[in-house]
Amino acid sequence: MSDIVHRRSPVLNIVIWGLVMVWIVAAGFPFLWTLWGSFKVQGDFFSKSDWTNAISGVRTQIETGAAFTGKGYYGAWVTKEFWLAALNTVVIVVTVVIISLTLGTLGGYALARSGKKYAFYLLMLALVFRAMPHITLVSGYLLPFFEWNLWGHLPTTIVVLVAINQPFTLWMLHSFFLNIPKDLDESAMVDGCTRFQAFRHVIVPVMWPGVVTTGLFSFLLAYNDFTVTATLLSQANQTMIPKIASFLGTTQTEGNVMFAVAAVVSATAPLFVLILFFQRQIVSGLTAGAVKG
Amino acid sequence: MKNHTFFWFILPSLFAMTLFIALPIISVAIQSFHIEHEAIMIEVENCGPFGCKQELQVDVEETVKLKDARPLGQFNGFGTYTNRNHLAFTEIGEAWQSSTGLFDFMSKAYNLPFYRALAFTLTYTFVVTPLVIIFGFMIALGVNTLPKAIKGPTIFISLLPMIVTPLIGALILFWMIDANGIIGSTLQWAFDDPNLSLKASPTLTWMMLMVYGVWHSAPFAFIVFYAGLQTVPADTMEAAMIDGASRWERTRYVVLPHLMPLTIFISLIQLMDNFRVLEPIISFSAQASATSLSFIIYNDLVGNESQFFGSAGATSVLTILGVGILLIPVLIRTWRDFNQKVV
CATH class of the missing domain: 1.10.3720.10 (MetI-like)
Incomplete structure (x- = not known):
């Protein structure tokens, strides 16, 4: 089919891209998050004060001295x-x-x-x-x-x-x-x-x-x-x-x-x-x- | 193929299915008509500093002996089916008599374990299945328009929720919606309510379980629809365009009818799989607010103290009947198709 046929209105394009992006985040992000969090301590992964702690690893720094820990895996x-x-x-x-x-x-x-x-x-x-x-x-x-x-x-x-x-x-x-x-x-x-x-x-x-x-x-x-x-x-x-x-x-x-x-x-x-x-x-x-x- | 060759080829597979699928169904039915033995009591004299007393005690030795001799328990007929934990005819009758209205009756029936589980199982099945189809279709339409280079990675990520073990997938979501997890705390922040907990409210728990169900199964519908979209006849599509059909009209009158058989296939598979929902309830520790038929059987079998085979058997038989009712339309349809093909 020709190209003219495939041309979509910009609004439709934005809707489609938005939908796909939302789905990709919904499908992929939980796994990425859990993988990252598995190298932190519980106080960070389930942070009572601030969820960004899970990214920076504040408590992990304090408890183990490094931003990442393999303690969970060892355990x-x-x-x-x-x-x-x-x-x-x-x-x-x-x-x-x-x-x-x-x-x-x-x-x-x-x-x-x-x-x-x-x-x-x-x-x-x-x-x-x-x-x-x-x-x-x-x-x-x-x-x-x-x-x-x-x-x-x-x-x-x-x-x-x-x-x-x-x-x-x-x-x-x-x-x-x-x-x-x-x-x-x-x-x-x-x-x-x-x-x-x-x-x-x-x-x-x-x-x-x-x-x-x-x-x-x-x-x-x-x-x-x-x-x-x-x-x-x-x-x-x-x-x-x-x-x-x-x-x-x-x-x-x-x-x-x-x-x-x-x-x-x-x-x-x-x-x-x-x-x-x-x-x-x-x-x-x-x-x-x-x-x- | 000759009959006897066919027989030898299929034999191992048929043998395995008979032994471990057909016979267990019969075994479950037999179990459901039996109930655990009552403990045998004996009278013993119990002497203490204040004189002797006659007391009733469980005769452990005799009880064990009886259990060994007749492991199935004693015959109970339909007793297990009609008791409070299953169909609960007496309680339902009373509720019907005393209820002020249909809603009142429903809420009374909902307090009975079997009807509670049935309510959730049916709601889950008939909410998740259509949503899976709708979302799957939308994602398929979306991904189909992407440039080729990013289609592959998109499909890769899309497959994750479906391929990953249900128990694990549900756990991952559960940890995120924990009050201290990322989604849970974001929601608390968004609604400005520090006590908001998705686990505490039954309604929110039901919703979370269904969100999980859609998240887990949408990729399946997506992949099937996506494959179907590749085979949409180009001629019909072009003809529709020449006739001036808009994008929406083409989707509605060309693409959708073409995908109809796939929709039936997806709903069949989804009905079967959603009806047996078990893992998310365990992962979410949701049994206080939501139980499914599979879950109450599981609970009877893996209970903390003892196992209730009779009770599990009765629920299993009722569940199998439910599956049968779900399947009847499909079977009749396939039957008709096959007979048409032969004639």
């Missing part, structure tokens, strides 16, 4: 053993992603290629399962898990997270497989491959973009989960998010909220890096389900 990671929670998170998230993707690619491929009525019913069922609030499912697990001594262990949580994320994974991979032309695997089968061989040798090499995107989202689902990890893990096996939630109760009374602030910043950092590197995949993943309905 969280070392004193409160946040490193253990981080380790548990890594174990859980990595395993969940690998298992989810293995089950999901097989199932998603079958759903995309079947074309039968029952495949559609299964997809609908997965949609209903996707809508179940996780806490309702958890209240179904707890009693049996207590009885069979499965409660509190990492493997139990991993299996539960894989299962809970399966409906989403199936939907997403199903829509990615629909994009891979049918002729590809069908011609392999005409050449004498079985269905599984066709999948293994023809589909697997070309499916990686879809799998990477879905993997990102299963990573986020496992990493961001609070409901399952908070209720199914024992104190010793806690992951980062329930650990932060438990900080809230203890640190508020002990007067070291800054531990929680430091922990929050630490848990946000990996997500930040993730968006930095995979922004394109996240955007395409969000729209994949939508554009195809």
